Amino acid sequence: xxxxxxxxxxxxxxxxxxxxxxxxxxxxxxxxxxxxxxxxxxxxxxxxxxxxxxxxxxxxxxxxxxxxxxxxxxxxxxxxxxxxxxxxxxxxxxxxxxxxxxxxxxxxxxxxxxxxxxxxxxxxxxxxxxxxxxxxxxxxxxxxxxxxxxxxxxxxxxxxxxxxxxxxxxxxxxxxxxxxxxxxxxxxxxxxxxxxxxxxxxxxxxxxxxxxxxxxxxxxxxxxxxxxxxxxxxxxxxxxxxxxxxxxxxxxxxxxxxxxxxxxxxxxxxxxxxxxxxxxxxxxxxxxxxxxxxxxxxxxxxxxxxxxxxxxxxxxxxxxxxxxxxxxxxxxxxxxxxxxxxxxxxxxxxxxxxxxxxxxxxxxxxxxxxxxxxxxxxxxxxxxxxxxxxxxxxxxxxxxxxxxxxxxxxxxxxxxxxxxxxxxxxxxxxxxxxxxxxxxxxxxxxxxxxxxxxxxxxxxxxxxxxxxxxxxxxxxxxxxxxxxxxxxxxxxxxxxxxxxxxxxxxxxxxxxxxxxxxxxxxxxxxxxxxxxxxxxxxxxxxxxxxxxxxxxxxxxxxxxxxxxxxxxxxxxxxxxxxxxxxxxxxxxxxxxxxxxxxxxxxxxxxxxxxxxxxxxxxxxxxxxxxxxxxxxxxxxxxxxxxxxxxxxxxxxxxxxxxxxxxxxxxxxxxxxxxxxxxxxxxxxxxxxxxxxxxxxxxxxxxxxxxxxxxxxxxxxxxxxxxxxxxxxxxxxxxxxxxxxxxxxxxxxxxxxxxxxxxxxxxxxxxxxxxxxxxxxxxxxxxxxxxxxxxxxxxxxxxxxxxxxxxxxxxxxxxxxxxxx
Amino acid sequence: xxxxxxxxxxxxxxxxxxxxxxxxxxxxxxxxxxxxxxxxxxxxxxxxxxxxxxxxxxxxxxxxxxxxxxxxxxxxxxxxxxxxxxxxxxxxxxxxxxxxxxxxxxxxxx
Ligand code: SRM
Ligand SMILES: Cc1cc2nc3c(=O)[nH]c(=O)nc-3n(C[C@H](O)[C@H](O)[C@H](O)COP(=O)(O)OP(=O)(O)OC[C@H]3O[C@@H](n4cnc5c(N)ncnc54)[C@H](O)[C@@H]3O)c2cc1C
Ligand code: SF4
Ligand code: FES
Numbered sequence: 001x002x003x004x005x006x007x008x009x010x011x012x013x014x015x016x017x018x019x020x021x022x023x024x025x026x027x028x029x030x031x032x033x034x035x036x037x038x039x040x041x042x043x044x045x046x047x048x049x050x051x052x053x054x055x056x057x058x059x060x061x062x063x064x065x066x067x068x069x070x071x072x073x074x075x076x077x078x079x080x081x082x083x084x085x086x087x088x089x090x091x092x093x094x095x096x097x098x099x100x101x102x103x104x105x106x107x108x109x110x111x112x113x114x115x116x117x118x119x120x121x122x123x124x125x126x127x128x129x130x131x132x133x134x135x136x137x138x139x140x141x142x143x144x145x146x147x148x149x150x151x152x153x154x155x156x157x158x159x160x161x162x163x164x165x166x167x168x169x170x171x172x173x174x175x176x177x178x179x180x181x182x183x184x185x186x187x188x189x190x191x192x193x194x195x196x197x198x199x200x201x202x203x204x205x206x207x208x209x210x211x212x213x214x215x216x217x218x219x220x221x222x223x224x225x226x227x228x229x230x231x232x233x234x235x236x237x238x239x240x241x242x243x244x245x246x247x248x249x250x251x252x253x254x255x256x257x258x259x260x261x262x263x264x265x266x267x268x269x270x271x272x273x274x275x276x277x278x279x280x281x282x283x284x285x286x287x288x289x290x291x292x293x294x295x296x297x298x299x300x301x302x303x304x305x306x307x308x309x310x311x312x313x314x315x316x317x318x319x320x321x322x323x324x325x326x327x328x329x330x331x332x333x334x335x336x337x338x339x340x341x342x343x344x345x346x347x348x349x350x351x352x353x354x355x356x357x358x359x360x361x362x363x364x365x366x367x368x369x370x371x372x373x374x375x376x377x378x379x380x381x382x383x384x385x386x387x388x389x390x391x392x393x394x395x396x397x398x399x400x401x402x403x404x405x406x407x408x409x410x411x412x413x414x415x416x417x418x419x420x421x422x423x424x425x426x427x428x429x430x431x432x433x434x435x436x437x438x439x440x441x442x443x444x445x446x447x448x449x450x451x452x453x454x455x456x457x458x459x460x461x462x463x464x465x466x467x468x469x470x471x472x473x474x475x476x477x478x479x480x481x482x483x484x485x486x487x488x489x490x491x492x493x494x495x496x497x498x499x500x501x502x503x504x505x506x507x508x509x510x511x512x513x514x515x516x517x518x519x520x521x522x523x524x525x526x527x528x529x530x531x532x533x534x535x536x537x538x539x540x541x542x543x544x545x546x547x548x549x550x551x552x553x554x555x556x557x558x559x560x561x562x563x564x565x566x567x568x569x570x571x572x573x574x575x576x577x578x579x580x581x582x583x584x585x586x587x588x589x590x591x592x593x594x595x596x597x598x599x600x601x602x603x604x605x606x607x608x609x610x611x612x613x614x615x616x617x618x619x620x621x622x623x624x625x626x627x628x629x630x631x632x633x634x635x636x637x638x639x640x641x642x643x644x645x646x647x648x649x650x651x652x653x654x655x656x657x658x659x660x661x662x663x664x665x666x667x668x669x670x671x672x673x674x675x676x677x678x679x680x681x682x683x684x685x686x687x688x689x690x691x692x693x694x695x696x697x698x699x700x701x702x703x704x705x706x707x708x709x710x711x712x713x714x715x716x717x718x719x720x721x722x723x724x725x726x727x728x729x730x731x732x733x734x735x736x737x738x739x740x741x742x743x744x745x746x747x748x749x750x751x752x753x754x755x756x757x758x759x760x761x762x763x764x765x766x767x768x769x770x771x772x773x774x775x776x777x778x779x780x781x782x783x784x785x786x787x788x789x790x791x792x793x794x795x796x797x798x799x800x801x802x803x804x805x806x807x808x809x810x811x812x813x814x815x816x817x818x819x820x
Numbered sequence: 821x822x823x824x825x826x827x828x829x830x831x832x833x834x835x836x837x838x839x840x841x842x843x844x845x846x847x848x849x850x851x852x853x854x855x856x857x858x859x860x861x862x863x864x865x866x867x868x869x870x871x872x873x874x875x876x877x878x879x880x881x882x883x884x885x886x887x888x889x890x891x892x893x894x895x896x897x898x899x900x901x902x903x904x905x906x907x908x909x910x911x912x913x914x915x916x917x918x919x920x921x922x923x924x925x926x927x928x929x930x
Contacts, residue, residue, distance in 0.1 A: 455902055456902045458888075461889070526879065526880060527855060527856075527879070527880050528836060528854075528855050528878075528879045528880060529879055530877075530879050530884065531876070531877040531879065531884035531889065534877060534879070535877075553834075553837075554834060554835070554836040554837050554877070554878065555836075555877070557877070557886070558875040558876065558877075558886040561875075562875070566872075566875060566886055566887070568869070568887065569870075570870075570871065570872040570875070810834075813832060814834065814837070814839075817840045817841070817842050818827055818828055818839055818840065818841045818842065819841075819842045819843075820825050820827065820841055820842070820843050820844075820921070820923070
């Protein structure tokens with residue numbers, strides 16, 4: 001088949017990102033030609049600010065070097081400006097750097113021409129020394145001017161203007177910022193935050209001239225600009241004028257070719273222009289009335305556009321919410337969403353002028369719609385996530401403005417203090433990755449997402465407790481280019497674009513009964529998925545279609561295949577179940593005998609009230625299980641995404657304070673839930689009175705006995721980030737505890753995403769949802785309870801199944817070693 | 821030439837699974853079978869922290885190590901970027917439904 005020809009005009013961040021995405025999903029579909037007016041390969045435009053400030057060099061900010069284009073077979077014309085698109089003959093005409101005309105045909109054309117800086121029409125705008133701030137050339141010119149001249153004037157106090165002013169000031173120039181409204185960054189900040197920022201920048205030596213209209217740029221004797229004159233008649237000296245008065249989508253080429261434009265090239269949700277062979281992405285495009293000027297939304301566009309170019313047909317771009325962060329070292333400003341004070345909006349403000357902290361959050365209909373933070377921006381990412389997810393905040397409204405601080409500095413989403421940490425500070429305790437390594441990887445490899453950082457540095461890829469910190473580092477290193485993933489729509493893994501929610505829905509609606517069937521039906525990109533998606537798919541099929549779906553052992557993590565926990569040296573641990581934490585002399589004797597017989601090096605009491613035999617060889621597992629089975633013991637599932645333990649205290653059976661029979665109820669709950677697979681592990685506890693010796697407050701389901709019955713708490717977690725369980729319901733007897741707990745757990749089994757503990761599930765769907773399905777609707781509760789019991793019926797102990805497998809049987813075979 | 825040693829029947833290795841072979845000269849070797857019924861053999865020792873690759877999840881022509889998730893390619897034993905490292909691959913073939921392994925590199929002719 002003839003390859004299609006794809007031509008791209010504009011070699012900037014959005015366009016090249018589209019090619020990278022395309023290369024991932026359809027590497028051989030197109031012959032690609034790229035025209036870039038600048039003489040450089042694709043670089044990280046955002047980081048021009050640190051380059052100007054002297055914190056980085058041009059070399060540091062190259063994203064794709066020439067070798068990258070060569071490796072991917074892309075024909076690159078650098079320093080070549082496209083002058084015309086001929087839609088009838090489907091070709092583009094360019095002038096290359098030697099002045100020659102180049103004509104290239106296309107089947108698909110991608111316009112990614114970015115923006116042009118807006119130059120207000122005052123006289124003198126063409127004088128030498130008057131520049132805008134957009135590319136490497138401008139940056140070089142400013143750096144050169146700073147070595148030679150004294151006075152700089154920056155016109156426009158938006159993000160770009162202030163970053164330019166900061167850079168020039170750091171390079172020793174006397175900088176005045178001229179702005180035509182009452183406070184700086186008025187589009188991103190409210191008045192108070194704007195004034196605080198101005199005061200801080202003044203302390204760094206910048207001067208501001210507010211409410212000023214420039215009337216003329218005046219030339220000096222040399223012909224170079226020498227002064228800026230204002231409408232009020234005053235003028236100030238200027239050897240360099242940087243105009244940062246806004247940007248305009250670069251639509252010249254498209255307009256000339258008769259493509260519909262309206263403040264940008266108008267595109268649909270698949271980034272096609274009115275000519276379906278022609279796509280547009282980036283700052284030049286106008287999607288649903290918005291032309292974006294920050295990279296995060298442009299990268300989202302790039303992904304959808306690549307998907308459509310690859311003829312995959314899934315994925316739509318639906319617009320983005322954006323956030324901004326000023327990249328001036330030492331100053332923290334964050335803003336997101338709408339804070340203009342629309343109808344029905346309410347403000348919560350925390351202002352401490354002494355500490356230099358200002359926080360304003362705007363609520364509407366119990367949702368966060370805007371946030372401005374000054375001085376203390378550590379909660380920016382958290383607010384932005386709440387805003388994007390449109391999460392109902394009524395439950396946390398009373399402490400919302402104080403931020404996510406109760407999560408401490410290892411919070412999942414909030415993060416903390418990362419910006420002020422030294423490079424040597426260890427961020428990821430699991431993989432021993434320090435801050436400097438992460439920052440370096442972000443800068444050198446051009447990383448923008450948490451996933452990228454995980455892949456390249458391993459930080460936050462294990463327990464995930466440092467996720468908040470890594471997100472912080474990303475945000476402070478790449479500025480507004482960092483887009484926290486949308487928790488609800490994140491793709492399962494690189495094998496698909498579908499989210500966990502999409503997959504769950506498809507498994508239910510199309511009755512998908514096995515991993516391979518699901519992969520085929522959902523168009524998985526890889527032949528058999530990967531170690532991330534296969535276990536998730538397997539769980540979704542099994543939990544949605546109990547007794548009908550086929551379990552695929554090879555799609556389970558080794559622990560669930562070997563029915564034991566793998567250890568760092570490749571040996572395994574054996575944890576027999578002790579119902580409710582109870583055992584007998586006979587069981588203890590059998591455990592002791594087995595430990596001796598199989599030379600178990602370590603015997604330990606676990607945190608879950610049972611005994612762990614650590615360091616067993618895989619070949620010995622069926623044998624040791626069989627010995628334990630003779631004493632009546634079964635698997636403790638200490639290894640599975642499954643029911644773990646039901647911890648109990650001695651309760652009213654023995655304790656002088658006990659109000660309820662905690663051990664008895666604990667054993668009943670554990671027997672009911674035995675053999676249950678779930679999105680993540682599930683732990684319960686039953687305490688006999690509010691002294692709570694079984695720690696019910698940090699369990700997925702915690703039960704506390706009181707005089708008149710039981711209180712049930714849900715969504716607790718004692719692990720990576722301690723989460724106190726929330727009060728759910730008060731019930732009168734054991735039967736009700738069983739029914740209500742089972743119903744909640746079943747709902748979690750049906751709706752939870754794979755590897756989502758109950759606390760994260762609860763945070764995602766909200767307590768109200770659970771209350772409706774379990775408390776308010778008795779039929780729904782009973783149905784859930786029954787579904788759980790149905791799914792668990794006829795479960796048999798996996799240890800017994802494997803160890804009773806006759807020799808040569810296929811189950812036992814996997815444990816045997818072939819000697820040659 | 822080193823001789824081929826018979827290991828087991830192809831059917832004794834689960835699809836998308838593995839078996840462990842213990843050789844007196846080479847130590848532990850993991851023998852994998854993918855969904856296309858191709859068979860591969862690697863030293864059963866992850867270049868990262870010596871994890872047993874035989875216990876990993878097999879996908880395509882790659883296995884994900886069970887301990888910390890490095891991915892190792894069957895054909896050449898190379899680790900998938902951004903991680904770096906390699907594992908020794910062994911020549912392996914299927915003949916008449918049986919799997920054969922070559923335990924030491926063939927000596928040069930002559
Ligand atoms: C054996 C035990 C430690 C002990 O010696 O006490 C243990 C051992 C492991 N825990 Fe744990 N946890 C053990 C009790 C706990 C507890 C306490 C409890 O259950 O009361 C917690 C906190 C409570 C909780 O989960 O809410 C706990 C929180 C974790 C976490 C963090 C979970 C979270 O959602 O934040 C992990 C990581 C994970 O599951 O992803 C983990 C993972 C692990 C793994 C399975 C790590 C792994 O994936 O290989 C450890 C296996 C070690 C091995 O080589 O065998 N373990 N782990 C405990 C077994 C209890 C049992 O009888 O089954
Ligand atoms: C100093 C600075 C700091 C910034 N900081 C941030 C930040 O902190 N956070 C953030 O999110 N965003 C920031 N931005 C904005 C961000 O860089 C842009 O949103 C992004 O680069 C736009 O990508 P694009 O591909 O649409 O356009 P560009 O990256 O501008 O690429 C367009 C390319 O097309 C070329 N081109 C145009 N016309 C033609 C033609 N006819 N023929 C051939 N080539 C052509 C141009 O030369 C240019 O190289 C900053 C921008 C600047 C200048
Ligand atoms: S829960 Fe109450 S009754 Fe039970 S052991 Fe603890 S203190 Fe005693
Ligand atoms: S030992 Fe294999 S990934 Fe660490």
